[in-house]
Amino acid sequence: MQFAHPDREEFVAEIKIEADPAESGFAADRLARLDDHFDAYVADGRLPGWAGLVSRNDKVVHVAHRGYRHVEKGLPVDADTIWRLASLTKPIVSVAAMMLYERGAFDLHDPVSRFIPAFGETRVYRNGPVHAPNTDAPVEPIRLWHLLTHTSGLTVGFWLAHPVEFMYAQSGYVWDAPPDVDLAGACEAWAGFPLLFQPGTAWNYGVSVDVLGRVLEVVTGKTIDRVLADLVLDPLGMTETGFWVDEADTHRVVPLYSPNPEGGRAVRNDQLSVLPTSRPTFLSAGGGLFTTLSDYHRFTRMLLNGGELEGTRLIGSRTLAFMARNHLPGGADLAAVGRRVMFGQPTYDGLGFGLGFQTVVDQARTKLLISPSEISWYSGYTTVFSVDPVERTIAIFFSSFAPVKTYPIYARFRQLVNQALVD
Template sequence: MQLDADRLSALGEYFDRQVDDGKMPGWSCLVSQHGEVRYAAAGGMANIADSSPMKTDSVFRAWSLSKAMTSVAFMTLVEKGLVGLNDPVSDYLPSYADLRVYRSGMAEAPITEGLLEPMRIWHLLTHTSGLGYGSHQSHAVDTMYSGAGYALGVPAGVDLAGATEAWGSFPLRFQPGSAWNYGVSTDVLGRIIEVISGKRLDAYMRESLFEPLDLKDTAFHVDPNQAHRYAEIYTPAGESGGLNPLGLPVDTEVPVFLSGGGGIYTSAEDYITFLGMLVNGGRIGSTSEFVISPMTVESMRSNHLPGNVTLGSGYGHWPVPAINEVMKSVGFGLGFMTMLSPGESHILTRAGEYAWLSASSTNFFVDPLSGVAALIVPQLFPSRTLPIMNRLRQFVYQSYR
């Protein structure tokens, strides 16, 4: 089964229309098969104010696409036998042995209970740990996070070790393994990488992933000499129409807080290289070297939710209604959403596809059966503004021949 690159031109035409209609600032897209780029295109602006065009090598804030990279880096430690998926998190973070779990009450005076079983490493990889996200504000625990300064980030001057300890001081939303909730689990994984490796997260990820794959534009900050390549994130202006810049400052120095869950900067060209490695079973390009083994990739893209349930079965919670429509058809592996029931999704997809998305509408999917990986970078916040995830699949899958 091969991609028909000519038919992929419809993808560019669609996203160019979104730019022309003022719904999107710009976009870049790459589609590869077996690690070889078959389609590369971009349109619109990376920065409207200075008329900088969007390019496939524009540098963007990966946000939650960082999670896939951090999860892969973590699995290199698993392959070395330095950590096991069933290990209690408290083996590496002793303060996590005495976690409390929310039962009821207001954020100011919650009623809690003790753990029924330890939080384990696989709970972090699958987002079944019970940890929250202050930005979601869908639960009393989220209110506790944001009230302590852990809403869209961390308090000034707090590093990854300090943030991890703070998160462990809040109650969990539920008993580990009993439900799914998107939260800071991958950031905690990043801290465990530091504890096990004895290195800062940025150093370990550079040595284990970024350098082996020759990802020249991927790091926890943007080289000041390359800051002009940064693609601004935009948000709809409201009833008046148009787009406004989100206005987030760009990290041109290594930040104090290294977020494995959302702190990586990259380019579409770098990220499709990362996805090509996954497609090829962990192999680095055409070499005989591997980042992780084919069996590890297979396990990561398999559903690890208890009883093989889907996220939409009542097991999972996602605070975006449009995404919840897709969640009823997917499970979750070790860092990826994985498609279980294509007919339940009502989108063009198939079983075995694995994927993830970010708050700025950037998302990817990998179809292991055909060896296809696809990435779209719109830089549009919030991610529910357009059905970008679905459209990417429609255009890529219709090009199969």
């Protein structure tokens, strides 16, 4: 999947202001607070740079680019900058999965082992050390809806807060997969690790959507890059989104930055700045996509418009509304069933999770200035979006910084967007 254009000379990824903020219910001076707040992050070195967009009624009312995409080379963030989506890949894969569900390819109650037999042998961690864990049989198998809701019991290797996570890390599954292991091979390995909990009983950030991506490969007979291209990226005209970047476009990509232990300024994280310039062996359905602000805005516009964009319908409006409901066990919020607070989100109180998106269960309980009807998601690399079908707003913030839990960026961003609504 290449970052290519029919005519590169004339291609401009510019997102232009399409509506006056005041006519769209925003106060321009209040929107300026968003820029002022995050400009301070760039000025004192906490972030290398950022890009943000706010739209309402499918019209862009505010867009900004600040700082550097490449600090060391002095290259500024601009409209053409390519960002590492990280976990913002997950909503795209979730939409693709539900598009196949609409075609009768599977049932949400189907066990994952129907598509990946190795998961028929997966056990659940009870206690014990990494080298000799005691495990139980699952009360029920991991089902497809468990993957979509992150309630499968799967985890990742970078948390290192539980013996199972050390098992992932010791086998080379920290941020990615070991060399020469593809998505199918990774799923075979993950099926061999115990689950953190019984499927469907708790929520945990992990490789659930990567496994879902492998299910889509099995269902379609195609690799996940082709699945996403055929179902989502090509129909939406997302020509700047893919799992790798052509050599000619590498100067447009933001490396990943992390805080310097001495002073906290953002410094390049070479370990996590690996940039594939050809098709990688491991295609991470949970976090492997690169994109531009313009491209991801097209995806969010489709969500805002109930599954359709510019005359092209990807998914049914009822299906999308179903995805936007809270699907956590017993209708609980993430504070009750989530394993940990993460990624610059100060609380999980009042927040739920649907089929691929975070939802709002109780706005007052969140103690966050967010809309009760929004769907959203964010990543460990400082990328976040929210879509509110009632207020008819879209908000996107991209940077390239980890660990984002260092700063309350996601809560601040949504707070600053919503305080600017005055109609």
